[in-house]
Amino acid sequence: MSLQLRCLYTHRYSLALVMTMLLLAAASGDSDTAMNIKAVLGHSVTFRCPSNHSEAVERLYIQKIINDKEKFINGFYKDRDMPWNEYQIRTKVNKMDLSMEMRNVSVSDEGLYKCYIFDIGVTNPKVSDIILEVTAEYSAPTITPDCTEHRRGVSGTGMSCDLSCSAVGGYPQSTIRWTGLNPSLTNVIYNWSSAHNDSKTWTINQTITYNCDQQTNVSCAIGGAVSHTITICKTQSFPLKVIAAIAFVLVFALLLIFVVVMKCFCGRQHTPEDQSGDVNVSLTEYRSQLKSV
Template structure:
């Protein structure tokens, strides 16, 4: 009896010791995939043993309903699977015999991004491995816009690209591949993903590259800032300066002309006013002078009723005396 108990203890200890050697192993680095493609999330048992008779469960710990895929009792049991994963998950049952419990996920979506846990359980041991999964979305090609020259003759360039996930890296390079320092960087995130925008100022002719990178994905746009552009700016600056000077001179001449014209008009108006007042004054004084003169003339005459040669007739209004002399 003692011998049997000892044998059982030895066998049990050997089994436990052996079971402690098995381990679920996942990838050391995050798994990347472009949205719309299929991906394999690695998970296996080391040393390799068959997991056909074991329970294999893939979950997302960050979600309330966390079940992504379940294999148990030699079949897939996905009745409680997350709705968005239905019809898109698969375990290779043949690979289970070699300890490979990797999950295939089809038609990857941005919402699939996150942390996954692969849980493997047998009757004697269990273990889990973690897989970090990142979904990439390649955005639209960058577009370079010329924003004109500044006061010092620098050419302003702006590069913008949209629809990336995760956030990409945008950089400017010259014709020799040297990275140029950008002035401003503006990054936004919306339902379409990340958009990034940068501006730069160049002061010489060159081939300028705007490059947007996301891990192994790169999109690029090129613009050539030729010397003619800078010559054109210099000519435009000179022409503008000449126009400003001429405009200032013309403004001064116009101001002087307007001032002289106003003074001339004021002088003419003043002359007309004075002339009009003189005319009014003359029209009021002359009749009175004539009346007094004629009255004095009449008074100087000797009015004699017996005189036969003089006949004085008073006007109807009594204001004027008419001397009517009748000669024999």
């Protein structure tokens, strides 16, 4: 086929496609209730256009609504090739069951799609709406405690804990849920979330202060991801400083008792030689006194 004939064929086909688009816009109000489908970020999803398969299908167009305008995604018209666009790299149409597979789904693929089915010899298409919802699981949340003692009388244990919970890579945006805590003793001091520029996935972070009333097990959840469980507000029968002071006093008392016992024992101990010498000295003095008399 010469270049001139190719250009003529492309022009005629483009004109036919434009006319078809106008018909689609006119028929878009005849669609039934929208079909909802879900896809996991980075995975594949299949768009199935409703049909009773009782009549032969001549054309199938799947288009996405972007800024209130329809954008052609993929489809078929008898055995002709469709105009190329960036979606054809990730999409594949099945003419037998009137479906389209989309691979490597991204957050930007989320939204409303329209499916147009043209039966042979029929001008007005059958229109159906398909709403694609994209989800991505958050990473396992990280929970970090920081507990300190405060003035007695503020709570039952005299202790408060700052608890931080964070997770990344999820979609759509979600909130943090805490389990095991008394809401009346909880105060949110920091709440932050941000969407990644490219992937559009979210990073969520929250820090709360919890005034302890008793020992408790706590965990946090973001979306469907749950953190490990930690124990906070642990009570001690004796503070560490008190235990150290008692130990020091006991050691000092034992040393003092040992010194006193050793001193008494050493002062009272005598040998037999010392005792006989004392007796001899006493007898000699007695005899000297008798002679002088």
